[in-house]
Amino acid sequence: MILDQIWVVVWTLLKIVAIVLPLIIVVAYLTYAERRVIGFMQGRMGPNRVGIFGKKLWGLAQPFADTVKLLLKEIIFPANANKFLFLLAPVITLATAFAAWAVVPFNDYLVLADINAGLVYILAMTSLGVYGVIIAGWASNSKYAILGALRSAAQIVSYEIAMGFALVGVLIASGSLNLTDIVHSQSGGLLNWFFIPLFPLFVIYFISGVAETNRAPFDVAEGESEIVAGFHVEYSGAAFALFFLGEYANMIMISALTAIMFMGGWYSPFTGDSWIAQPSIFWFLGKLSFFLLLYLWFRATFPRFRYDQIMRLGWKIFIPITIVWIMVVAVIKVYKPEWIGG
Amino acid sequence: MDRWIKAMKIIKYIKSLTLSELLKGMTVTGKYFFKRKFTIRYPEEKTPKSDRFRGLHALRRYPNGEERCIACKLCEAVCPALAITIDSEERDDGSRRTTKYEIDLFKCIYCGFCEESCPVDSIVLTDIHEFHFEAEGKNVLDKQQLLKIGDMREKEIAECRENDAEYR
Numbered sequence: 001m002i003l004d005q006i007w008v009v010v011w012t013l014l015k016i017v018a019i020v021l022p023l024i025i026v027v028a029y030l031t032y033a034e035r036r037v038i039g040f041m042q043g044r045m046g047p048n049r050v051g052i053f054g055k056k057l058w059g060l061a062q063p064f065a066d067t068v069k070l071l072l073k074e075i076i077f078p079a080n081a082n083k084f085l086f087l088l089a090p091v092i093t094l095a096t097a098f099a100a101w102a103v104v105p106f107n108d109y110l111v112l113a114d115i116n117a118g119l120v121y122i123l124a125m126t127s128l129g130v131y132g133v134i135i136a137g138w139a140s141n142s143k144y145a146i147l148g149a150l151r152s153a154a155q156i157v158s159y160e161i162a163m164g165f166a167l168v169g170v171l172i173a174s175g176s177l178n179l180t181d182i183v184h185s186q187s188g189g190l191l192n193w194f195f196i197p198l199f200p201l202f203v204i205y206f207i208s209g210v211a212e213t214n215r216a217p218f219d220v221a222e223g224e225s226e227i228v229a230g231f232h233v234e235y236s237g238a239a240f241a242l243f244f245l246g247e248y249a250n251m252i253m254i255s256a257l258t259a260i261m262f263m264g265g266w267y268s269p270f271t272g273d274s275w276i277a278q279p280s281i282f283w284f285l286g287k288l289s290f291f292l293l294l295y296l297w298f299r300a301t302f303p304r305f306r307y308d309q310i311m312r313l314g315w316k317i318f319i320p321i322t323i324v325w326i327m328v329v330a331v332i333k334v335y336k337p338e339w340i341g342g
Numbered sequence: 343m344d345r346w347i348k349a350m351k352i353i354k355y356i357k358s359l360t361l362s363e364l365l366k367g368m369t370v371t372g373k374y375f376f377k378r379k380f381t382i383r384y385p386e387e388k389t390p391k392s393d394r395f396r397g398l399h400a401l402r403r404y405p406n407g408e409e410r411c412i413a414c415k416l417c418e419a420v421c422p423a424l425a426i427t428i429d430s431e432e433r434d435d436g437s438r439r440t441t442k443y444e445i446d447l448f449k450c451i452y453c454g455f456c457e458e459s460c461p462v463d464s465i466v467l468t469d470i471h472e473f474h475f476e477a478e479g480k481n482v483l484d485k486q487q488l489l490k491i492g493d494m495r496e497k498e499i500a501e502c503r504e505n506d507a508e509y510r
Contacts, residue, residue, distance in 0.1 A: 041371040045381040203361070301371040302364070 015112050019101055027248040028063035034296050035062075041300035070244075073237035078141050081234065085139035090235065090242035093132030097249035100125035104256050105180045107266040107281045118179040119167060122257065123160075126212065129250065130156040133214070133221065133231050136243070140234035148230025151307060152214055152221030158314035159211040159218075165322035166205035169198050169329045170261045173340045183265030187279075190269035195262040197332065197340040200325045202262040204318050206291065209254035211310070213247060215295055217302035218310060225304075255291035256284075263287045391469045393502040396452045398470040399445050399483065400492035402463060402499065409489065410464035413440045417456035417465050425449035426456060443485040447475075468495050469502065 032047065036059075039046025050065045051057040077083055103118035105111035115121065130153060137149020171177065173194055174185040186193050195202040211218035222230040232243050259265060266284040270277040305313070332339050357363075382389060403409050413430030429442035456465045468491065475481050483491075492499070 037375070040375045040379070043374055043377060043380050045379050045383075048383075297368055297371065301367045 012112075016102075019112060020098055023098070023101065023249060023252065024245065026252060027245055028067060030248050030252065030292060031066065031244070032059070032063045033292075034299070037293065037296040038300040041297070067241070070241040071238050075237040075239050076234070078234045081141045082139040085135050086234075087239065089132050089136035089139060090239045090246070091132075092135065093129055093246035094242045094249070096125045096129040096132065097246040097253065100253050101249075103179060104253070105183065105260070105265070106284060107279065108180070110281065111180060114178070114180055116176075116178045119171070119177045119182075122179075122253075123164060123167070126250065126253070127156075127160055129246070132243075132246065136235070137231040140231070142234050144227040144229070144233045145231050147227050148221045148223065148233070151223070152231060155214070155218065155221065155310055155314070156212055158311060159208040159318070162204055162314060162318035162322055163208040163212060165319065165326060166198075166201040166208065167261070169201040169322070169326050170194060172326065172329045172333050173198060179260055183260055183267065186264040187267055189267075189271035189277075190264075193262065193264040193267075193269075194340070198262065198325070198329065200321055201329075202258070204322055205262065206254070206258050206294070208314075208318060209258065210295065210298060211314070213250045213254055215247075215251065216299035217304050219304060220307055220310060223304065251295055252288065252292065255288045255295070258291050259284060259287035391471075393506040394454075395469040395471070395502075396454045396457075396467040398447075398468050398473055398491060399450070399456075399488060400466055400468050400495060400499065401443065401485065401488040402466060402492045402496065403489070409439070410462045411440055411443065412462055412464075413438050414461060416459040416461065420455045420459040421450075422453060422455065423449045423451045425451075440485060443488060445483045445488065446481060447483060448481045463503070466492070466499055466503075468499055470495070 036046035036048075046059070047062045048059040049056060050059050050062040052061050077086060100122050102112045103115055103121050105114070133152045133156075134149045137145040137147075137152070140146075170182060174182040176182055176185065214221045220226075220230075222232075224230075227233075232240060235243060264283075265287075266279045266281055268277045268279060268283050329340070401409065401411055413428060415428050415430070418426045418428045425446045427442065427444045427446075428440055430438055431441045433439045452467065454467055457463075457467050460466075465488075470491070
């Protein structure tokens with residue numbers, strides 16, 4: 001009896017490790033990919049030096065060198081900073097970013113917690129992440145940090161609404177809050193994926209996701225040209241590494257959710273019985289990678305939005321469009337249910 | 343007229359809703375992703391240097407081994423950074439020569455005035471730009487060191503001067 005319970009705990013922990021460990025490695029290589037891709041798009045090479053055993057290997061060991069450097073550095077506490085909150089903030093950022101992965105399904109059976117309110121849980125977790133940013137900005141006792149935190153708070157709160165509305169469209173279309181069920185309702189080839197009937201919501205969801213993760217062109221919270229590095233100016237060493245990890249884990253999260261909710265998750269775009277039409281985790285990872293590439297592509301292409309432009313885009317464009325399209329989806333769902341998926 | 347402006351406004355709205363400008367920008371960066379990169383992988387690859395490149399200093403000799411410098415101190419006088427220090431004395435054969443010729447490389451701004459002022463083409467700036475100092479005080483090059491650099495690079499120095507002569 002007791003042994004059974006212990007086994008459940010151990011098994012769950014193992015599953016958590018099996019999700020978090022690859023995630024950390026993907027985050028590490030995402031930083032490498034980011035520098036390489038942006039470098040390529042700007043006509044330069046990006047990091048191509050750090051290798052192992054004297055071989056350069058296109059700089060593939062760069063993320064490990066970066067990690068070791070960050071972990072060995074000292075964490076400096078600013079004068080009069082609130083030490084407890086100063087250390088709590090990166091932990092909150094990281095914990096919420098990782099916790100959200102609990103309900104993300106990788107294919108039909110690979111999911112840590114197949115709960116029915118998965119989508120609500122994810123919304124809650126990604127919204128909690130902003131506390132890490134705000135607390136970091138406040139606890140640093142620095143004017144740049146507090147400015148970054150204020151900007152980030154306003155921005156995330158605004159885009160949360162557009163994002164939530166976009167998800168409401170998905171809920172209406174699929175009729176479920178469970179992520180696995182949402183993917184199942186998109187089975188049957190490319191034409192059944194939700195991005196076709198919900199195209200505006202799909203675009204708005206991804207753009208809001210970019211804003212939500214404070215990535216370029218919505219990175220006013222960091223805004224290195226105006227407020228140095230925003231909320232994490234005062235952070236160094238391992239604490240900074242945690243912020244980094246959290247930010248990139250969130251990017252992967254948004255990409256995964258976009259793939260799950262609009263691009264048919266692990267389903268193949270082809271129909272038929274051939275091997276290429278089989279649902280597979282590789283389809284899911286491929287779609288996820290495509291959205292990650294979009295993140296990097298955006299950053300290489302667009303200049304940063306001004307603060308008022310961000311607010312205008314969020315409140316005056318995204319929210320009205322999503323509300324209208326929710327109506328459209330609802331009407332379609334009632335009168336022509338065969339137009340959206342199954 | 344009013345209607346025309348209204349129509350233009352609507353067209354503008356539709357245009358911005360299709361994100362066409364943003365997509366155009368992304369095609370540009372997307373194309374650059376596949377273009378040839380401008381980066382030169384430095385230690386392995388190097389850019390060509392001009393014949394007039396102003397790098398580390400050297401004192402030259404005549405082909406018979408006699409040092410060129412006649413201690414006229416024009417370089418010392420023209421040096422805007424006061425990096426050159428010269429002492430001179432009469433040599434046994436009656437000619438005026440330097441006993442001390444020092445260049446402080448921390449003061450030197452590599453303007454090349456010393457080379458231009460030299461009446462006998464003795465002090466020159468070579469194309470050596472990869473050098474460093476490993477101890478305090480090594481930044482001051484003395485006469486022996488400068489002559490040694492000149493001996494080492496005489497061929498290249500002469501070649502650069504010859505290539506450049508017709509443009510001077």
